Amino acid sequence: MNEKQRLESQQVQSPEKNKEKDYSKYFQTVYMPPSLKDARRRGREEIKYHDDFDIDERFKGMGNGRKFYIRTYGCQMNEHDTEVMAGIFMNLGYQPTETVEDADVVLMNTCAIRENAENKVFGELGHLKHLKMEKPDLLLGVCGCMAQQESVVNRILQKHPFVDMIFGTHNIHRLPEILNEAYMSKEMVVEVWSKEGDVIENLPKVRTGNIKAWVNIMYGCDKFCTYCIVPYTRGKERSRRPEDIIQEVRQLAAHGYKEITLLGQNVNAYGKDFEDIDYRFGDLMDDLRKVDIPRVRFTTSHPRDFDDHLIEVLANKGNLVEHIHLPVQSGSSAMLKIMGRKYTREHYLELVRKIKQAIPDVSLSTDIIVGFPNETDEQFEETMSLYREVGFETAYTFIYSAREGTPAAKMKDNVSMEVKKERLQRLNALVNDYSRKAMEAHKGQIVEVLVEGESKNNPEILSGYTRKNKLVNFKGPKSAIGNLVQVKITDAKTWTLNGEMIDVKESVEVI
Numbered sequence: 001m002n003e004k005q006r007l008e009s010q011q012v013q014s015p016e017k018n019k020e021k022d023y024s025k026y027f028q029t030v031y032m033p034p035s036l037k038d039a040r041r042r043g044r045e046e047i048k049y050h051d052d053f054d055i056d057e058r059f060k061g062m063g064n065g066r067k068f069y070i071r072t073y074g075c076q077m078n079e080h081d082t083e084v085m086a087g088i089f090m091n092l093g094y095q096p097t098e099t100v101e102d103a104d105v106v107l108m109n110t111c112a113i114r115e116n117a118e119n120k121v122f123g124e125l126g127h128l129k130h131l132k133m134e135k136p137d138l139l140l141g142v143c144g145c146m147a148q149q150e151s152v153v154n155r156i157l158q159k160h161p162f163v164d165m166i167f168g169t170h171n172i173h174r175l176p177e178i179l180n181e182a183y184m185s186k187e188m189v190v191e192v193w194s195k196e197g198d199v200i201e202n203l204p205k206v207r208t209g210n211i212k213a214w215v216n217i218m219y220g221c222d223k224f225c226t227y228c229i230v231p232y233t234r235g236k237e238r239s240r241r242p243e244d245i246i247q248e249v250r251q252l253a254a255h256g257y258k259e260i261t262l263l264g265q266n267v268n269a270y271g272k273d274f275e276d277i278d279y280r281f282g283d284l285m286d287d288l289r290k291v292d293i294p295r296v297r298f299t300t301s302h303p304r305d306f307d308d309h310l311i312e313v314l315a316n317k318g319n320l321v322e323h324i325h326l327p328v329q330s331g332s333s334a335m336l337k338i339m340g341r342k343y344t345r346e347h348y349l350e351l352v353r354k355i356k357q358a359i360p361d362v363s364l365s366t367d368i369i370v371g372f373p374n375e376t377d378e379q380f381e382e383t384m385s386l387y388r389e390v391g392f393e394t395a396y397t398f399i400y401s402a403r404e405g406t407p408a409a410k411m412k413d414n415v416s417m418e419v420k421k422e423r424l425q426r427l428n429a430l431v432n433d434y435s436r437k438a439m440e441a442h443k444g445q446i447v448e449v450l451v452e453g454e455s456k457n458n459p460e461i462l463s464g465y466t467r468k469n470k471l472v473n474f475k476g477p478k479s480a481i482g483n484l485v486q487v488k489i490t491d492a493k494t495w496t497l498n499g500e501m502i503d504v505k506e507s508v509e510v511i
């Protein structure tokens with residue numbers, strides 16, 4: 001829904017209490033579905049920055065005596081959006097709760113990347129229907145990437161009319177208004193804009209930890225890989241201003257956070273949209289090196305925009321860790337072309353060569369899709385050989401499944417599930433093999449571990465991550481939690497390391 005449609009629909013959707021739900025009217029007059037076509041358009045419209053987010057006086061206290069619960073699916077971007085929504089809820093007076101049964105508002109912050117995630121949400125809606133029947137005052141909302149898709153919104157309107165609110169990724173800052181409308185009206189509140197996107201600063205956040213934090217540096221994606229729904233659900237690439245990001249990281253450092261992860265769908269495109277300054281991702285990383293916070297990570301990278309300046313800056317290390325997640329998706333140039341990735345196997349390998357030359361101890365990880373339409377055995381073998389050539393230390397591997405509304409969904413999915421599964425199995429065996437080797441290379445080494453807490457399986461054991469993002473389990477005092485400690489690695493498994501703590505390190509030298 002665009003801004004005009006939203007305003008028009010609001011006029012018709014005036015709150016009328018005690019009115020029976022009648023969704024037929026959504027299809028006739030009120031409801032304008034989110035449009036993938038509109039979302040695809042990338043105009044020259046200027047990105048609007050709003051740094052004045054505030055809770056309207058009318059809504060203050062709205063949540064007094066009420067509790068909220070947010071279930072999050074998908075990526076870190078969604079996790080971080082949940083932190084923002086939790087911040088807004090708390091500012092409205094709501095309290096968090098750990099169970100849906102105890103909640104007065106339940107939100108499902110959804111993911112549209114994989115079919116699996118979508119099915120889970122619809123399954124969960126089935127369960128929540130019973131809760132809603134027992135507790136009619138409960139407000140149920142669906143937000144996030146799924147809510148940006150017209151097919152999903154239509155399905156909810158038709159089959160899940162007990163849902164009270166649907167809102168998109170561009171509408172999070174309007175949560176107070178959306179909640180208010182849902183309380184006032186008996187109708188489902190649908191607010192999804194298929195716009196290019198703005199940047200809203202000053203949003204409250206309730207972070208889910210006090211050791212590591214996520215920091216958005218940009219929103220949206222303009223790459224339009226043929227299999228991916230993100231450019232449609234998250235809008236066009238728009239960067240936050242560097243001063244806002246640096247200030248947020250400084251504040252996190254002042255509050256004792258030890259590690260931040262910079263978030264963006266394609267962080268390497270950071271700054272491309274600035275018209276008044278020449279400032280790119282490498283410049284931002286260089287500035288963040290000077291902030292007194294022990295570790296800075298970033299995700300996710302796109303090989304196409306990974307430039308030499310960034311490599312040069314990362315090579316200076318300090319608080320910039322030597323782990324780079326660099327999604328390749330396929331080792332075949334022909335496949336990469338069909339995927340719309342805008343680089344070739346040769347370009348990727350050249351980039352890896354430059355990174356390794358500048359940062360010899362770098363740890364590389366990747367994402368790979370197997371069984372993309374038309375992928376031949378030979379092309380899959382190219383992925384296997386590229387994996388060996390790069391020597392990735394780990395990978396997230398996926399079987400291709402079509403996402404409605406993407407160009408790839410129109411391609412014939414002509415690789416059988418049997419073949420896809422067989423390829424995935426072979427690839428995973430290779431991934432495990434390389435992970436085990438990378439872990440074994442740590443034996444006898446002393447590594448810096450950021451201690452996150454007790455191990456999930458044994459409260460006697462502490463666990464944390466190395467700069468290269470390897471999980472380490474070791475015995476140590478509880479006082480080490482939240483600190484950087486040195487651990488001597490004594491044993492290596494495929495995915496984890498065991499060790500002995502040597503000494504608590506209070507701070508790292510930041511150049």
Ligand code: SF4
Pocket residue numbers: 221222223224225228229230231265266302
């Ligand atoms: S770079 Fe490609 S895969 Fe990543 S979010 Fe953008 S379109 Fe999706």
